[in-house]
Amino acid sequence: MHNNKITLIGAGLSGPLMATYLTHHGYNVDIYEKRSDMRI
Numbered sequence: 001m002h003n004n005k006i007t008l009i010g011a012g013l014s015g016p017l018m019a020t021y022l023t024h025h026g027y028n029v030d031i032y033e034k035r036s037d038m039r040i
Contacts, residue, residue: 004028013039 004027008015011031019029 005030007032010034 001032006022006027008029008031011018011033015031015033019031022029022035
């Protein structure tokens with residue numbers, strides 16, 4: 001069995017989109033972002 005865990009660091013605006021895509025393909029995703037509001 002494979003461990004399908006991915007960590008995105010400094011993902012910015014594209015991070016949540018990538019996390020959604022990867023989640024739909026069976027991955028567990030953690031996102032770490034320095035800014036509290038990624039729109040800025």
